Amino acid sequence: MFRSCRMMAAVAVALLALALAAGSAAAHPGHSPQAGGGKPAPVPATAVLDWNATAVATVRGAMPPKFNLEGDLYMAYVQAAVYDAVVSIAGRYEPYHAFATPASPQGASIPAAVAAAAYTALAYYFPTQAATLLTTYTAYLAGLPSTGQAAGVAIGQAAANDIIAVRTGDGRDAVISTPFGAGPITPGVWVFAPPPSLQSAQTPWLAFMRPLMLQSPWQFRVGPPPSLTSHRYTRDLKEIQAYGSATSTVRTAEQTAIAQFWNANATSQTNVMMAGVVTGHAMDAVDAARAFAIANMVDTDAGIACWDSKYHYLFWRPVTAIQHADIDGNPATTADPAWTPLLVTPNHPEYPAAHGCVTAAESELLTSILHTSNIQVDIQGSVGGLTTLTTTRHYATASDLRHEIVNARVWAGLHYRNSANVGVWLGKTVARYALANYFQPTHHRGHHSH
Numbered sequence: 001m002f003r004s005c006r007m008m009a010a011v012a013v014a015l016l017a018l019a020l021a022a023g024s025a026a027a028h029p030g031h032s033p034q035a036g037g038g039k040p041a042p043v044p045a046t047a048v049l050d051w052n053a054t055a056v057a058t059v060r061g062a063m064p065p066k067f068n069l070e071g072d073l074y075m076a077y078v079q080a081a082v083y084d085a086v087v088s089i090a091g092r093y094e095p096y097h098a099f100a101t102p103a104s105p106q107g108a109s110i111p112a113a114v115a116a117a118a119y120t121a122l123a124y125y126f127p128t129q130a131a132t133l134l135t136t137y138t139a140y141l142a143g144l145p146s147t148g149q150a151a152g153v154a155i156g157q158a159a160a161n162d163i164i165a166v167r168t169g170d171g172r173d174a175v176i177s178t179p180f181g182a183g184p185i186t187p188g189v190w191v192f193a194p195p196p197s198l199q200s201a202q203t204p205w206l207a208f209m210r211p212l213m214l215q216s217p218w219q220f221r222v223g224p225p226p227s228l229t230s231h232r233y234t235r236d237l238k239e240i241q242a243y244g245s246a247t248s249t250v251r252t253a254e255q256t257a258i259a260q261f262w263n264a265n266a267t268s269q270t271n272v273m274m275a276g277v278v279t280g281h282a283m284d285a286v287d288a289a290r291a292f293a294i295a296n297m298v299d300t301d302a303g304i305a306c307w308d309s310k311y312h313y314l315f316w317r318p319v320t321a322i323q324h325a326d327i328d329g330n331p332a333t334t335a336d337p338a339w340t341p342l343l344v345t346p347n348h349p350e351y352p353a354a355h356g357c358v359t360a361a362e363s364e365l366l367t368s369i370l371h372t373s374n375i376q377v378d379i380q381g382s383v384g385g386l387t388t389l390t391t392t393r394h395y396a397t398a399s400d401l402r403h404e405i406v407n408a409r410v411w412a413g414l415h416y417r418n419s420a421n422v423g424v425w426l427g428k429t430v431a432r433y434a435l436a437n438y439f440q441p442t443h444h445r446g447h448h449s450h
Contacts, residue, residue, distance in 0.1 A: 042284035043090070047111035048082065049275055051118035052292050054136060055079070056271045058122050058129055069303035069354065070203050071267030073172065075296040076212055077163055078121045083293035083439075085117040085159035086110055089152070090286045094440050096212075096293065099162035102154045109152030110285050115140050116156025124164055171209030180204050180311065181347065187328050188228050188321075190314045193345035202348045207307035212297045213434040217308035220429050222422050225315045225351040228328045236416035237325070237333055240318045244413025246340045251411055256342065258404060259412035261381035262355060263343055264389055270295055270362065272389060273379045277369070294365050294439055299358050302430045306357035306423060307348070315351035318413060341413025343385055353415040356423020357430070359405040363398035364431035373398045 055078045059071045084095045089105040119137040123130040141149065180201040183191045192199045211217060226233040243251045251259075274295045278288045318341060321328065325335035348354070366375045375398050380389035395401045402424050409415035415423075 043110045043286070045278050045283050045285050045288035047114040048086070048285050048288040048292065049278060050140070051082065051114050052079070052271055052275065054133075055118055055122060056268055058126055058133065059267060060265065062126050062129065068266035069206060069300070069307070069358075071265070072270070072296055072299045072303060072358075073206075074125055075267060075271065076293075076300040077125060077167060078118050079289070079293040079296045080212070081117040081121045081156075081160040081163040082114050083289045084162065085113040085156040086286055086289040088155055088159065089113055091442055092286050093290055094438075094442055096297070096438060097162060097166050099158055102158050103151035105151075105155065107148045107151065108155055109144060109148035111144050112141060112149040112152030113156035113159070114285065114289070115144075116153040117160045118156075120157050120160035121163065124160070171205055174205040174208065176201075176204045176208075178204070180314070181349075185320065185324055185327070187324075188225075188316055190316045190349040191320055192347060193317055193319045194340075197345045198347040200347060202346065203307070204311055204348075206304055207311035209304060211301045211304045213438055214301050214305060214430065217304050218312070220305050220426055220433070221312060222309045222352055222426055225313055226418060229330045232418055233416070234330060234332045236418050237318070237321060240410055240413060240416055241322050241334075241336065241339065243411050244318060244341050246342050246413070248342070251342075255407070255411045257383070258393075259342055259408050260383060260385050261391065261393060262359075262405060262408040263385055263387060263412070264380070264382040265387045266299075266355075266358065268389055269380060270299055270358075273362075273377060276378055277366070281370070290439055291369050294369065294435070295362065297438075298361050298365050298431050298434050301434055302357045302361035302427045303354065305426055305430050306352060306354050309352055309426065310349040310354075313351050314349050315419075317345050317350045318416065319345050343412040343414060345414060350415060351419045352423035352426055353406075353409050353420040354423065355405050355409055356415070356420040357427040360402050360424040360427030361431040362427075363401045364428050365435065366401075367398045368431075368435045375401070377401075 055075055059074045059078075062074075063070055080096050083093075084097060084099065087093045087095050088099070088101050089108045089110055115137060119133055123133050126133070141153070181190055181192045185191055207217060209217065211219075214220070226236075242248060243255070245251075271292070274291055277283075278291055283291060319339065321333075322339040323335065323337050325333040346354075363375070366377060367373045374396065376394075376396055378392050378394050379401075380392050382388055383390045395404070406417065406420040406424060409420045410417050
């Protein structure tokens with residue numbers, strides 16, 4: 001909208017400029033109507049939201065429900081491509097990775113660029129779903145205006161192919177020959193939890209792959225877990241033994257519900273949350289693309305950093321520690337061979353807590369995106385230990401979110417309190433680094449392009 005002017009002459013000039021801008025947009029297909037200051041009018045976030053939902057469905061359909069961080073990784077590839085395509089047309093923020101645009105950004109259709117970027121990335125990474133994706137993509141383009149569509153498609157394809165090239169050889173799915181978790185049971189050392197826990201190490205390659213924004217997986221590696229005879233370890237073990245048991249008599253019904261809430265598929269949880277933030281704050285396509293890129297890329301790097309520490313220290317899970325407390329050398333702990341956790345123990349090392357890492361990273365990125373720690377965000381989660389999103393909880397502040405995730409992992413019987421707190425520190429640290437160096441306004445000069 002034009003700014004109010006004091007003089008009638010200025011108003012007349014402004015009205016004339018508006019008419020000329022509208023005429024120019026009609027004469028030059030693909031140009032957005034002009035707003036005050038000669039800037040393009042905001043493009044709605046509809047395409048960004050549509051293709052984020054398509055990406056989540058594609059990623060979720062291709063992997064087990066609990067492989068959350070692997071899902072985040074593929075979402076990060078897609079959303080990085082969408083973000084780069086959008087900002088190459090609209091500006092406002094620096095790209096994640098600059099690429100040569102094959103068509104003039106002026107007048108290019110942002111919705112077409114979003115669709116092409118997402119489709120190209122998804123079809124590459126999930127070739128078995130390419131036919132279904134092509135049908136969705138073709139129908140989507142057919143529903144868009146033709147003006148600027150060809151240029152938008154060319155830019156979206158180029159952005160996705162650039163991300164694919166940049167991430168080739170990043171360590172994804174690398175073969176790891178080390179028999180992590182196979183045993184035998186040794187004090188403090190991670191082994192697979194008893195079934196129904198999976199008897200294989202979950203994505204150990206994630207601990208060694210090239211991050212999206214960090215300088216290395218170990219850039220922020222945390223210090224070692226507490227010794228098995230320390231006061232902290234003793235305190236934490238006794239707490240989780242009481243509150244995290246499947247048959248706990250001290251955990252309340254509300255605490256049980258909170259623990260189960262955070263058992264949802266995190267890839268869906270994150271992106272549904274961000275969709276709510278985008279719509280709730282009426283973001284346009286540019287800010288929406290940025291928000292989804294930040295969420296998935298920061299989550300991924302927080303996960304990589306977390307996995308680095310996990311597979312470096314290989315610390316044992318509570319179920320193993322409690323069942324075998326008689327070998328820990330600590331006279332203050334008591335073994336309970338029949339103890340089981342409330343939720344099924346994931347098949348990766350305990351320290352630090354992954355949900356602490358990722359959820360704390362999200363508390364930081366939400367604070368950054370919304371410019372306040374008073375985030376007022378709704379998050380969907382699960383009921384009864386399932387992974388589907390079936391209920392909603394509200395978080396007024398970033399600290400509320402961090403506080404709950406620490407408690408939730410203890411009450412679930414999956415993580416010691418110290419491990420969850422250390423995860424929170426790591427997630428916040430990764431997020432702050434990424435946000436200080438990426439996704440900056442175009443006038444910023446601190447960006448380190450990958």
